[in-house]
Amino acid sequence: xxxxxxxxxxxxxxxxxxxxxxxxxxxxxxxxxxxxxxxxxxxxxxxxxxxxxxxxxxxxxxxxxxxxxxxxxxxxxxxxxxxxxxxxxxxxxxxxxxxxxxxxxxxxxxxxxxxxxxxxxxxxxxxxxxxxxxxxxxxxxxxxxxxxxxxxxxxxxxxxxxxxxxxxxxxxxxxxxxxxxxxxxxxxxxxxxxxxxxxxxxxxxxxxxxxxxxxxxxxxxxxxxxxxxxxxxxxxxxxxxxxxxxxxxxxxxxxxxxxxxxxxxxxxxxxxxxxxxxxxxxxxxxxxxxxxxxxxxxxxxxxxxxxxxxxxxxxxxxxxxxxxxxxxxxxxxxxxxxxxxxxxxxxxxxxxxxxxxxxxxxxxxxxxxxxxxxxxxxxxxxxxxxxxxxxxxxxxxxxxxxxxxxxxxxxxxxxxxxxxxxxxxxxxxxxxxxxxxxxxxxxxxxxxxxxxxxxxxxxxxxxxxxxxxxxxxxxxxxxxxx
Amino acid sequence: xxxxxxxxxxxxxxxxxxxxxxxxxxxxxxxxxxxxxxxxxxxxxxxxxxxxxxxxxxxxxxxxxxxxxxxxxxxxxxxxxxxxxxxxxxxxxxxxxxxxxxxxxxxxxxxxxxxxxxxxxxxxxxxxxxxxxxxxxxxxxxxxxxxxxxxxxxxxxxxxxxxxxxxxxxxxxxxxxxxxxxxxxxxxxxxxxxxxxxxxxxxxxxxxxxxxxxxxxxxxxxxxxxxxxxxxxxxxxxxxxxxxxxxxxxxxxxxxxxxxxxxxxxxxxxxxxxxxxxxxxxxxxxxxxxxxxxxxxxxxxxxxxxxxxxxxxxxxxxxxxxxxxxxxxxxxxxxxxxxxxxxxxxxxxxxxxxxxxxxxxxxxxxxxxxxxxxxxxxxxxxxxxxxxxxxxxxxxxxxxxxxxxxxxxxxxxxxxxxxxxxxxxxxxxxxxxxxxxxxxxxxxxxxxxxxxxxxxxxxxxxxxxxxxxxxxxxxxxxxxxx
Numbered sequence: 017x018x019x020x021x022x023x024x025x026x027x028x029x030x031x032x033x034x035x036x037x038x039x040x041x042x043x044x045x046x047x048x049x050x051x052x053x054x055x056x057x058x059x060x061x062x063x064x065x066x067x068x069x070x071x072x073x074x075x076x077x078x079x080x081x082x083x084x085x086x087x088x089x090x091x092x093x094x095x096x097x098x099x100x101x102x103x104x105x106x107x108x109x110x111x112x113x114x115x116x117x118x119x120x121x122x123x124x125x126x127x128x129x130x131x132x133x134x135x136x137x138x139x140x141x142x143x144x145x146x147x148x149x150x151x152x153x154x155x156x157x158x159x160x161x162x163x164x165x166x167x168x169x170x171x172x173x174x175x176x177x178x179x180x181x182x183x184x185x186x187x188x189x190x191x192x193x194x195x196x197x198x199x200x201x202x203x204x205x206x207x208x209x210x211x212x213x214x215x216x217x218x219x220x221x222x223x224x225x226x227x228x229x230x231x232x233x234x235x236x237x238x239x240x241x242x243x244x245x246x247x248x249x250x251x252x253x254x255x256x257x258x259x260x261x262x263x264x265x266x267x268x269x270x271x272x273x274x275x276x277x278x279x280x281x282x283x284x285x286x287x288x289x290x291x292x293x294x295x296x297x298x299x300x301x302x303x304x305x306x307x308x309x310x311x312x313x314x315x316x317x318x319x320x321x322x323x324x325x326x327x328x329x330x331x332x333x334x335x336x337x338x339x340x341x342x343x344x345x346x347x348x349x350x351x352x353x354x355x356x357x358x359x360x361x362x363x364x365x366x367x368x369x370x371x372x373x374x375x376x377x378x379x380x381x382x383x384x385x386x387x388x389x390x391x392x393x394x395x396x397x398x399x400x401x402x403x404x405x406x407x408x409x410x411x412x413x414x415x416x417x418x419x420x421x422x423x424x425x426x427x428x429x430x431x432x433x434x435x436x437x438x439x440x441x442x443x444x445x446x447x448x449x450x451x452x453x454x455x456x457x458x459x460x461x462x463x464x465x466x467x468x469x470x471x472x473x474x475x476x477x478x479x480x481x482x483x484x485x486x487x488x489x490x491x492x493x494x495x496x497x498x
Numbered sequence: 499x500x501x502x503x504x505x506x507x508x509x510x511x512x513x514x515x516x517x518x519x520x521x522x523x524x525x526x527x528x529x530x531x532x533x534x535x536x537x538x539x540x541x542x543x544x545x546x547x548x549x550x551x552x553x554x555x556x557x558x559x560x561x562x563x564x565x566x567x568x569x570x571x572x573x574x575x576x577x578x579x580x581x582x583x584x585x586x587x588x589x590x591x592x593x594x595x596x597x598x599x600x601x602x603x604x605x606x607x608x609x610x611x612x613x614x615x616x617x618x619x620x621x622x623x624x625x626x627x628x629x630x631x632x633x634x635x636x637x638x639x640x641x642x643x644x645x646x647x648x649x650x651x652x653x654x655x656x657x658x659x660x661x662x663x664x665x666x667x668x669x670x671x672x673x674x675x676x677x678x679x680x681x682x683x684x685x686x687x688x689x690x691x692x693x694x695x696x697x698x699x700x701x702x703x704x705x706x707x708x709x710x711x712x713x714x715x716x717x718x719x720x721x722x723x724x725x726x727x728x729x730x731x732x733x734x735x736x737x738x739x740x741x742x743x744x745x746x747x748x749x750x751x752x753x754x755x756x757x758x759x760x761x762x763x764x765x766x767x768x769x770x771x772x773x774x775x776x777x778x779x780x781x782x783x784x785x786x787x788x789x790x791x792x793x794x795x796x797x798x799x800x801x802x803x804x805x806x807x808x809x810x811x812x813x814x815x816x817x818x819x820x821x822x823x824x825x826x827x828x829x830x831x832x833x834x835x836x837x838x839x840x841x842x843x844x845x846x847x848x849x850x851x852x853x854x855x856x857x858x859x860x861x862x863x864x865x866x867x868x869x870x871x872x873x874x875x876x877x878x879x880x881x882x883x884x885x886x887x888x889x890x891x892x893x894x895x896x897x898x899x900x901x902x903x904x905x906x907x908x909x910x911x912x913x914x915x916x917x918x919x920x921x922x923x924x925x926x927x928x929x930x931x932x933x934x935x936x937x938x939x940x941x942x943x944x945x946x947x948x949x950x951x952x953x954x955x956x957x958x959x960x961x962x963x964x965x966x967x968x969x970x971x972x973x974x975x976x977x978x979x980x
Contacts, residue, residue: 017868019516022584026512029588033508033595034501047607051842054611055633062619066870072863076592080860083608087598095605095832098854100597102504106511108594110558112806113515115582116569123577125529126565129536137544151537162644163852173699196701197675210853212827217655217851219678219701262832318854324594325856345694350577350744350936350947354928360533369699369851370645371692372580372800374807378562381554386499388548446836454832465832 017069025069032073033105037088037472045089046452049082085452090470090477093453096262096290097399097425097469101322107382108324111375118373121361122353128362131160131377138317138329138380141296141389145308148331150362158331159338159367160376164289165210166369167314167330168256172201172214173341174312174332175283179253182281196220200245201254204233204268206261211287220254230421231264231458233257235272242280254283257310259303260291263456263465264420264428267291267303274309286313289328291424293320294400297393303423311337320425322387322395322471323379339366399425399468402478406466409482415489419458425468428458431489435462437498444488451481499551507551514555515587519570519954527571528934531564567934572955573963575935578744578772579881579907579951583804589864590806593857600855603843604835610844613642613859620799620811620862623778623871627790630813632844640813641820641849642858646771647692648851649796649812650738654683654696655823656794656814657765661735664763678702682727683736686715686750688743693769702736712903713746713940715739717754724762736765739792741785742773745938745947746902746910749773749785756791768795771810773906775802776882779875785905793819802907804869804877804953805861821848881907881950884960888948891964897971901940907950910940913971917944919980926970933963 017025057079086092088100118127132150135158139149150157161167176199183195196219203211205224215222225233225241242252255277257268270286277284286307292315294300307313314330317323332338343366355361365371387395407422410429419428430438439462442455456463466481492498499507539561568574570582600609614632617640621631632639643649658681665677678701685693687706697704707715707723724734737759739750752768759766768789774797776782789795796812799805814820825848837843847853869877889904892911901910912920921944924937938945948963974980 017584019520019584022587023512023516025584025588026515026591027509029591030505030508030512033591034505036595038501049607049611051603051607051837052611054608055615058615060618060633061622062866063870064872066873067867069868072867080596080608080612083606083611084596085598085604085606087596087606095599098597098599100594102499102501102507105504105591105594106507109508109511109515109587109591112582112587112590113518114562114566114569115580115806116567117577117580117807121533122567124565124567124569125531125533126536126562129531129534129565130562133537133540136542140543151542163854165851165853169699169851191679192701193675193679196678197673208853209828209830209833213824216824216827217651217699219674262830324597325599325854326852342695342698345698346691348691348744349939351691355533369648369651370808371647371690372645372807384544385549385554386551388545390546391548457831 021069040086040089041091043081043086043089044449045086045091046446046449047083047085048449054079054083088470088472090473091451091481092469093451093466093481094469095454096319096467098325099318099320099322100324100471101383103382103386104322104324104379107379111378114375116375118375119365119371120351120353120363121355124375127373127375127377128364130381131364132157132362134377134380134384135159135329135331137384139331142292142304143301144313144331147333148313155334155336156332157335157362158329159364161314161328161330161368162326162370164208164287164314164316164328165213167328168211168285168287169214169217169369170330170338170341170367171256171283171285171312172218172220172254174337175254176218176220177340178283178337179251183251195251198249198251199253200250201256202238202241202252203256204258204261206231206263206266207256207258208262208287208289211256227266231261231266233268233273235269235276238273239276242276252280252282254285256285256287259286259288260424262290264458265291265424265426266420267423270306270309274306278309283311284309286310288313288315290316290319293317294396294424296389297396317380320396321383321392323383327376327379342366395471399473402468402473402475403427405475406478406482413486419461419463427466428456428463429466430461430463437492438462438464440492441485441489444492445485448484448488450484503551522568522571523573525563525568525571526931527568527573528928528931529565529567530931536561536565570952570954572952572959573933574951575933575948575963576951577936578801578949580807581800581802581804582806582953583865585864585868586804586806586861589861593860596857598857600857601847601853602833602835602845603837606857609855609857609859610846612863613846614639614844616859616862616866617641617811617813619866621813624774624786625783626795626813629815630795637816637818638814639817639844640811641846643796643810643812643850644808644852646690646769646796646798646810647695649810650693650767650769651696651699651851652812652820652823652849653738653765653767653794654700654702654736656819657736657767658700658702659822660765660819661733665733677733680731680733681735682732683738684720684723684734685738686740686743688713688745688748689738689740690744690769690771693738709748713743713748715750715755717751717758720755721758724758734762734764736767738767738769741768741770742906744772746940747773747906747908748902749905752788752791756788760791765794766792768792770795770797772798772801775799776878776906778871779878799862802878803865803874805865809858809861824848877953881955884950884955884957885909887957888960888964895968901943901945909948910938910945911948912943912945919974920944920946922974923967923971926974927967930966930970932966
């Protein structure tokens with residue numbers, strides 16, 4: 017394919033994309049293909065000679081679309097949203113064309129420089145404490161990670177490294193191998209599975225803190241566990257607090273947890289993967305109070321801030337802590353550059369697990385400028401209002417109950433009575449494929465999660481979804497055994 | 499921005515991208531901005547209200563382009579290539595629009611299904627042993643990781659997990675904490691820095707094996723180290739062999755190393771990040787002989803197989819080994835789906851560090867079909883021929899010497915005599931910004947790496963680069979102190 021054909025095919029693709037998103041409601045939101053469906057639809061080997069582009073693009077409808085779960089359908093209410101907007105897509109096209117790596121400052125200076133400044137812009141939008149902002153006299157700064165999983169892992173590794181140094185400073189004889197088995201990390205029993213995985217990767221013990229009636233970690237319970245563990249000779253070194261848990265969007269009490277971590281010299285990481293975007297609205301910002309006690313903070317603009325995946329923003333209080341993770345590894349010759357020793361530059365490869373990295377800040381720059389802070393706030397507020405609207409519908413129906421406080425864009429609800437009833441309702445919802453949602457478990461109950469996801473979801477979709485749910489409920493309750 | 503504006507702006511962006519790539523030679527390949535250049539060019543905070551798209555796109559030339567190192571310029575010879583092609587860019591546009599997550603099979607079936615089959619296609623193109631191909635009776639299969647760093651890390655973690663189980667099976671009383679400090683991983687002293695980092699993350703010791711005169715690890719030296727370490731009570735459990743090292747594109751002797759690993763019950767991972775793409779050509783495939791001894795194998799189509807970043811393909815001999823890494827972590831309720839227990843589906847979140855994942859196989863599908871195997875082979879052969887052409891130019895000039903055998907698209911060379919001379923030459927090259935390359939160190943010598951990178955690099959660019967290098971050399975040798 018030469019440049020002339022790319023011009024033609026690229027413009028066709030722009031129209032395909034615009035048409036796909038414009039007509040997405042007409043597709044079944046949840047794919048009904050069976051495992052292995054694709055293999056029989058295409059050859060068993062790559063073609064020897066080039067094919068025509070027409071044949072490839074025709075196969076998008078024949079082979080690809082039947083197997084797509086349409087995350088940007090306004091009838092998609094599963095998991096949490098993954099963001100999508102036109103400005104982010106345009107920026108991604110440009111990013112693909114520039115297509116360089118940003119592992120060191122010199123490998124493409126703008127990739128590093130725009131990221132530093134965009135993380136400052138975003139940090140200021142969230143009113144983060146000044147020590148997280150790179151363009152101040154503080155020691156902190158921001159970075160774009162691929163996912164919250166990677167941000168959590170980097171925070172665990174930084175905390176592990178720091179804890180070992182601290183123990184060794186007061187007990188010079190102790191080896192890493194002696195210290196490591198004594199280190200204990202903590203997180204909520206409601207935390208995302210990636211938090212536990214970070215501890216498995218880092219080879220450190222992780223204990224899960226029981227939550228209160230609102231599925232939130234409180235200071236009292238946390239303190240109690242710390243005392244027990246310290247009495248048993250263990251070394252508490254890390255807490256991952258969650259703002260907006262995946263099951264119910266619960267908020268750990270970081271104003272209680274932060275001072276405990278600071279006093280105990282433990283690292284506090286805050287994972288606000290979903291909810292973090294909402295903190296750009298003054299009315300939600302109080303939920304972030306306590307961030308001043310944190311060593312690191314992370315959320316995913318690729319979830320709720322209209323920036324296509326991947327873009328997970330992380331701030332650290334002290335750059336040296338995160339860079340410390342890899343400081344004992346060699347700096348290869350081919351990565352040295354003239355400005356490195358000046359202390360003026362950031363080499364982001366030292367802040368992350370992967371070596372290579374894309375020019376992801378371009379997406380943030382396009383999104384911030386094309387929406388403005390007010391446009392982004394409007395998006396958050398609209399989706400929270402839709403969740404409240406759905407909550408009212410559920411509350412008005414005596415057969416149902418709300419299972420957790422609705423604070424952001426997630427509504428947890430169930431049919432009153434046995435779990436089997438709600439399980440059956442979900443089965444029927446899934447089979448009908450008109451809307452898509454997934455369950456969670458709260459206090460032993462089988463609960464449905466209704467998350468406002470697509471950018472284009474509107475009141476009419478919510479109302480339609482509720483009509484559909486109540487219709488299926490009516491049918492179930494008519495059946496003889498109920 | 500609404501759909502109508504996206505149609506218009508998207509088409510303009512297609513033209514911008516096509517123009518950028520068509521005229522890239524006119525831009526200085528290596529940016530001359532100074533650290534911190536960008537901050538003063540843009541506001542200190544995000545705008546409150548939306549801006550015009552015209553103002554944003556105008557700023558691409560004013561703010562972004564001055565800080566870009568142009569990796570796709572035919573005068574870019576630094577590091578190793580990062581791939582770029584029109585079909586991959588088109589696929590990425592589609593991927594951005596579909597924009598779903600593929601963490602489980604159900605979260606978007608096609609994302610998993612196409613990946614399985616594309617990895618089979620690619621595995622067959624490389625003539626990988628059948629046990630790596632998912633569509634056979636073997637236990638293996640492929641996955642797309644973000645980077646080779648992540649593939650290496652996953653292999654270290656899988657090997658660590660397996661080794662601990664094996665030691666515990668024969669010594670039931672031993673705890674993980676007792677075993678971990680005895681585990682030893684190995685890699686070449688020439689291996690990429692990400693290999694050492696994987697061991698740091700996983701908390702295991704890593705020893706670097708000295709290489710022979712061709713900068714390759716041989717069986718003899720490796721065996722000697724193993725014997726010493728075992729005699730010291732350590733447990734060798736993992737080797738990362740490299741095919742195509744970053745400094746000199748050296749090839750470890752996996753036909754010697756593989757049988758040793760198998761006999762010692764050690765995991766052998768093969769990192770062929772750059773060179774792997776070349777194995778689709780029959781004439782280069784013998785360099786992969788010995789892969790049949792490996793437990794895992796990885797290379798980056800996003801380096802040399804015309805597939806834009808990120809796309810790092812990894813195969814494992816035994817799926818259970820890689821899934822085993824996270825098998826002790828909880829499976830959250832919201833990720834369960836009806837087909838999970840059938841054993842028919844792959845949930846790729848268990849194969850990787852991040853939780854979220856893009857629909858990256860779409861790029862491979864477009865690239866394989868639009869180039870055909872022959873088109874991809876032609877790309878590899880053309881770039882190797884260009885490296886040979888450059889090698890001949892160097893060899894014909896008695897002032898220079900070639901420092902490592904030229905096998906793929908990399909030429910290592912230097913001015914005969916002191917290191918200072920070649921260092922000065924590189925300084926002049928960097929200052930003139932007509933071409934861009936980076937150095938390496940081989941046997942204590944300061945060496946220049948000339949890597950054929952851009953898809954559009956041609957004989958005329960190589961000739962021009964050499965004229966430029968020899969002109970600068972002439973000037974240096976004219977100076978009184980030389």
